[in-house]
Every structure is written in C-alpha cells, then in structure tokens.
Amino acid sequence: MYRYDEVDYRIVRERVEQFRDQTRRFLAGELSEDEFRPLRLMNGLYIQRHAPMFRIAIPYGHLASRQLRRLAHIARTYDKGYGHFTTRQNMQFNWPALERVPDILSELADVEMHSIQTSGNCVRNTTTDAFAGVAADELIDPRPYCEIIRQWSTLHPEFAFLPRKFKIAVSGSVDDRAATLVHDVGLHVVRAADGEIGFKVIVGGGLGRTPIVGEVIREFLPTRHILTYLDAILRVYNRYGRRDNKFKARIKILVKALTPQGFAAKVEDEWLHLKDGAATLRDEDVAHYASFFGAPAYETLSPNPEAFTAKLAEDRAFARWVEQNTRTHRQPGYRSVVLSLKKTGVPPGDITAEQMEAVADWSERFGFGEVRVAHEQNVILPDIKESDLYEVWQLARSQGFATPNIGLLTDIICCPGGDFCSLANARSIPVAEAIQRKFDDLDYLHDLGEIDCNFSGCMNACGHHHIGNIGILGVDKNGEEWYQITLGGSQGNHTAIGKVIGPSFAQADVPLAFEKIMNLYVEQRQDGERFIETVRRIGLEPFKERVYAKHH
Template structure:
C-alpha cells in the first residue's frame, strides 16, 4: 500500500498544527461558531447529538495492521471503545471530546492517517473496489490512480470551498463494485483499441435528496489527462454550481440544468486550456505509484489443497462461510475473505477496540499485514491462503466476525441514524436489528439468497437506501419516526434507483413488512432467480398488494 514520504508527513503534521490552533482560537472565542464550522468539518469533525463525531479517512479503503491497532488505541483512549465503519470506507468515532481532537489527529499522523476532507463542502475521500488488486475481473489496479487523485484533491487550494460535498469513485474492474454511477464523478477504467488505459468519465450521479444515475460525459479519457480533466470539471462546478440552496448545490443539479451534453461541452472547453499542461501526469509518476501496490509475495500453491477440501467436507458451517464470505482470488490457492460486521444485534459497521486488535493480528498472520474496508461496511482480508481459512474462520467466529451473510438479507448497509446523528429524522440501527432478528435463521436467509437491504435515517442517504434491492428511509411525520420502503434499487453497472412502494410504516411494523415482501418474492420467483430479478420481472404491484392489503386489517 502507499507509504508516506517526508512530504506527506510534513503536510499532515502541518494540518495537525493548523487544526490545533483553530481549535484553540475557537475555544478562546476568537473564531465564531459559523467561522469554525467549515474548518472543523474539513477535518471530519461534526457536532453531534451527544458529542462531536470524528470521521477518519481511510483512503480508498486500505488499512495496515499498524493503522488498525492505532484506531483501536484511539477508540479505547479517546472514545467509548468502538468505531463505526461507514459507507465511504471511512471510520467514525462517536464520542471524542472536542479538546482532544487535535491529539487524536496527531496520533493518526504517526501512522500515516488523517481526517482531512472527510466532511465539508470539498473533495471527499476517493473510494474504490474493495477487491482492488486481487479481483479476477480486474482490468487495471485502480489504487495508483486513487492515490494520485488523493494527492491532487488534498488541500487543492482552488477547490477548498465548493458549493457542496464532492465524491469521486474509481473502478478498475469489469464489474463495478465502486458504485461509479452514483458519485459526483465516477471513473471507470477502460482500454481503447490501441490497448491504452483510460477512463470512462461519469458525472452527476448521486443519492441523497435527489437521487440520480450519472451521465457519461467522455467515453475515453487517457490516464495521463486524469488530473487536468478533473480540474476542468471541478472548475466548472465551482464557478457555476448553485450556492443559493444547499439542497440544489450538488453537481448533479448543475449537470441536469445544463443537460449532460451542455455540461460536457463546457468541461471540454475549460479542459482545452488545461490539457497537456503541467498537471498532466507523466509515465514516471504512474510507475512510482504502481510500485506501492505491487502484488505481495504470494507462494506458488495449488488450488483446492486436500487439507482445505477435507475441512470443507467435514464442516458444513465452515463450507457455508467459505461459499458466502470468501471470493475467488486471481492467484491459485488464495482467497479474499470478507469479515462480516453485521452480526445480529450489533449496529451494522461497528467494531470494538478488541475486535480491531484481533483483525490486525489476523491481517499480520494471514494476509500480509493489510486489510480493506468495503462500502458495504465490512472488512476484507484480501490475500488469505486457502489452507489458513479454517484457522481464520474459527478465530473470526469466536470474535463475532464470521456471520456467513455477505450479500444476504442481514448484511444490512446502515447509517448511524437518529441514535447518534443530529441530521437524522429517525433511528436506523434498532430497525436493522429487528429485521436481522426476524431473519436470524441462516438457512432461511441462504434460501432467500442474494439480497441487498440498505437503510438511511434521513434523506441524506448515508445508508445508500436508493440502491438497495430493498431500501428503507426514516422520515419524520409530525414529530414521530416512520419508515418508507422502496424496491428495485441496485448498484453496479446496471445501477438503478428504487421506487417507493407507498405510505410509510411505523417502526414496529417493519419486520412484518419486510417479511411480506420476501414472501411475495419466494412465491413468485423462478428457479435461481435473485430478488432483484424477480422484482424486475413482476414489477412493484404484487408487493404493494400484499404489504398494504394485510396492513389494512
């Protein structure tokens, strides 16, 4: 993974000193609330319902075991012993005291981490495929490009005060696991006829209040032009994006107002001045970055080692976990393991300090000391030998990380909701827990099969409810909490936005509602048909009929 050099260290340390001074001036009354707010947000610091919330950047989801141990230490020392992994591959602490935040940032800087631009109206953490570098369907490893974008976006002086937050996702594989169609900018690697690597550039996707699928504004952007082209897009947005209404300030609204063609033309015009300028990325820089992401020292192994296959035959529970929570690796004899942070009864994405320490140990023992965070809020050990899987499974099971539910109903993607977040209209975690409990029988879940359930506590959509096969949105109705259900959303290359099925439901009705939806699917599905495919075939009506007919009694 990327390692800081003297320059990177100097920048994060200067940032810590800057923020320490800003915090001091705020506490001394020299900076007003309004003046401090954008500054603290650009350091990931929210003032929340109970305490400040600090969001730590995990650039494109990559972590070393050393960093994870530091996060565990921070959770223990400055927080209440746990952290929450987010849908942007970041980690949030929910209980730090404001005065201690500069110290936390200093601790993070020691291990090459920071909270820069994890909130605020600026360019946020660039995200990518959690299986980058190991996926069998990969065209190029997206991480060198992500790091180039991370450096370009870090303290970019021209784009420090954008109309609104700005999120970039990069995908290097055929299957889009980075949700590039629902980001402000999505970059999807492609090769042209000459075999050169470039990117399809997608702009104006997003979830939130006005969900939209992005528009392709350029089919092929040669990789060396990536930064000048991003400069051009951001400049057009910075100058012309709306600033009069924060709900209409995302780039998607500008793209829609100008039309995708009109926006593309404006970007191309701006780019004509920047193209081939000093920010053009030289081959040497790509090569330098690629050096950080070389393959680890894999052993030459045979797939399906007899000891491994024997364990599979012996233990159905282990076999089920392998089938569900591990992914085929491009190197024979290895697998990418997803550790589930979605055990029933645990807030989705939460990990305790002890769990973090355990994960760091497993990363060292089994996966070259590295791990990744997925935007589905799980953790990935990307390079585990098949012969180590059984030992890892036993330890992960003991630590509550081996629920074999990846991609199943109880693998719920969920924001912190009204229990923690001051923006939320409604709680989300207790609803997720109630649904997980209703479907706690894993055989039943496996029978239901692949199903993505996403839940957000408000229309800011941190839980990405629009792209859940089943989406749940918390809404406020005259001061009480209700839940709106949508069906038919999906991520990936056929990304679609779910449609609301009808009036919202009370909290305690939600497990029944989900169960009725599942009943319709089970009654109607063809053999081996996934929920989303059944939904696309039969439409929303049968689901509505069942859910609302019953509710009328």
C-alpha cells in the first residue's frame, strides 16, 4: 500500500486550503459559476441533477481499512449514509453540501486520500486488475507502475488541460482484467523471447459516443521507458487532438484520423527526444515503489484444509458461494473473496457506512487490513485463509454481501443513471433491479453461467455497455425513457464491441426481452458453451427474431 511522504502530505494539504478559499469566494459571489467550474472540477466536484456529486480517487482500487473507515465516516457525516463505487475504482458521494466539501477534503487528507484529477481534461485515476499482487496468473505486479504513473501524472503542468479526459489502465497478468483495450492508453504486460518483461502499448481505445477497441502501437516497451513513452503519447495528443468539438476530442478520434501507423510514427518521433532522458526509470526507482507493495506476512498453509473441504461438502450454499465469489491465490491456502454489491433491490455499486465499517473490520480480522475495489463495482478481500472462508461467508451474508452471482447475469455493471446524473437520458437503477428480480432464482442463474451485463444511462457509457455480453443503453425518445440492447460485446484479451439488435424497448419490456434472449440461449447452447460463445457461433439474427416476434 503506498504511503504519503512529507511532499505528498504538503501538496494535498495545500490543495485543500486552496479549494476552501475558492469555495468561500464562490459562495460569497466573488467568483462566477464559469470561474468556479474548472476549480471545482479539478477537485472532483460535479453539479448533478439534485445536488453536487463528489468523486474521490481510490488509486488503482486500493484501500487501507482506515481509509475505508474514513469513507464510512464521511458518508454518515456529510452525505446520506452511503457511497457508490464506480467502474473506475473510485468512490462517489451524491449528496454533499457544497460548503462542506473542503471539510471532506481535509478529512481525506488525514488518511492519505484526495480527489485531485478525478474530473476535468487531465490524466484520471490509473486503474488496474483488482487482484493485482495476489493473482495466480500474474507476470508482474502492476501496482508499483500504477503508482509511478500516478505520481508522474498528478498535477503534471504540461497535461493539466488536455483536449479531453485521459484514462490509463495497466494489466500485469496473462488475462487482461483491467480492460486495457478500451482505455486511452492500455499497458499490458508481455514477456520477450529473452525473458525480459515489458509492456505492449495500446492506444485509442474508449467507449462513449464512438466505441473503439484500441490499437497496439508498440508490441514491446521495456518497463524503464514507460514514463518517457507516455510523455511522447500525451505530447502528440496535446498537440494534435481536437479542441473545437468535445465529441471528437478524445485520443481515439485522433488515432483514427492519423491511422494507428501514422499516430505511432508521430509518437516514435517525439520519443526520440525523450528516450533515456530524466524520466527513464532506474532500478532503484522501481524498487522504491515496489517496496510499498511487498507480500504481507502470509502463513505457510496447505491448500484445502480438512475443515474447509468438509464444509464445502455439507453446505451447498457455501460451496456455491466459494465457487462463484472466491478466486485462486498465488499463496497456497489463501483465496481472494469478492463481496457482491449486486444484491437484488440495491443499486449496483452502492455501499452503506455500516457495510464499509464491516468490511474494514473483516479486512483486519481475517486479512492484512487491505481492501480492493473492482471495476465491476464489487469489493474484494484479497487475502483470506481458506480455513476462515466459512466464517467470512456467514458475516458477508449478515451484511448482504454474499449473493453468489459474481460473473453471472445479475452481477450488473451499472452507472447511477437518470436518478442522479444530469447527463443521463434514462434511469438505469430501476431497470437493473427489474432484470435482477426476473432472474432471482439462483439455480437458473447458475445454469445460465457466465454472462457480463453492462448498463449505461446515456452515450457517455459510464456503465461500459458496449463491452457487456449483453449491453443496455438508455435513450431519449421524445422525452420518454427507452432502452437499446446490444449483444456480443466482451472485455479482456478478446475485447469486442456489442451490436444493437434492433429498435429500443420501453422500460417495462426490458426484462421480457432478456427472458427471450436467455430462453434462446438455453435452447441453442452446445456442450457447456458460455453465452458469448453461443452468440458468436449462431450470430445475432436468431436473437433478433426471438425478441421481436409477436407471439413467441
């Protein structure tokens, strides 16, 4: 876990006092709305439909238990007793009073947190695999590199006013669990023929109005060069990216306009001036940051202890939860536990102050005081002994965290939608709940198997609907809320953009459309095929026919 040094503390504290004065001046009428807007955005403060929305950075999805407790305290003291985890591993509060936001910033600074660059046209929170450091298939721990990128990008004067927001994801595993192909820049670890570890550099991915899968512009970049190469990419984007049209300002549009080869050539030309320069990482630099992410004091354990396997055999509900909501660990005798924030009836990604405190307690009692936030909007306890899993499961059930649906249809990624967001065309939370209620039968849900369902309330695609096996997009038709369904999207190593199956649906008809899609899948699947495999094999046409047939 990264710890602030004296410089970090000072920078963050000075930003708090700076914003406190800016807020005071705005409330006193000394700053206009136009003058205040860039200042509040630099500090993660949006004006939403009903109240300000405040976004707090959770660097690469890592939280210490004391930080999670502070978020619980903030939820209780300054908001309505809950927070919302986003697809970018951050936390949002939807009801803070503007005049109290500087106090929240001060509370965050006490526990080494801030909201700097969670908004605005700058480099946003760098994201990574929620299982970084504990994943069994990891080639390199990406967290030291995420921290290095965070330090480089925070308050970087050259990149504070980019043409548009800029998002970087890093994956250190064979399987890409960080969605690197749909980020402005994705860094995916690769091993060269001689054994050297480096990164494949992917540029120009993104969702939103124009969903595009990123292009590889460099097959192998030695790790020591990541900052100079990122400098080169951002300089090219800063220079050539469009500023006349915000819908065409993202780097993906520039890469398309220049062609990937043309863009790569400009980056390589720029890099000639930067390569081996002052920002080249030395071994001691990497070692310094890696030292913050050392392995905790694991015990030497045998995997699958007797008491654990006995409980699996005698308690079917527990066995199902272990199968669905825990992940293998690089340390024998341990697992990572995914706490589902997708219980039916609860907005996906929402967590109460009481639940935050419970998770903080469990992380200390059963682990090493560390919690992760997944971009699927669930919470992870990364280091749990298998012998403790039964007790953790019972505690998770008591807090509503044990729905065994991770990776299944009801584990819906979902933006806050029209209930909160002023940009949304339609509400997402009630429709997600209606789908969850439709498929509340856990036996049927497990029989359907692995299905990614992603939901966005507007074209900004905060719910990543384009890369869901099933995607839902809220659209506005003459002032009414309608919903478009896409099929065939996926994330990971074989990222694909889903295709719209036909005309949009009224809110009440969405669950029935899902039921028809699932019925056809069950009829057509072969030999344990996953949903996405069936869709790719038979194509969209049979699904269209079934969904839009009048009497089926």
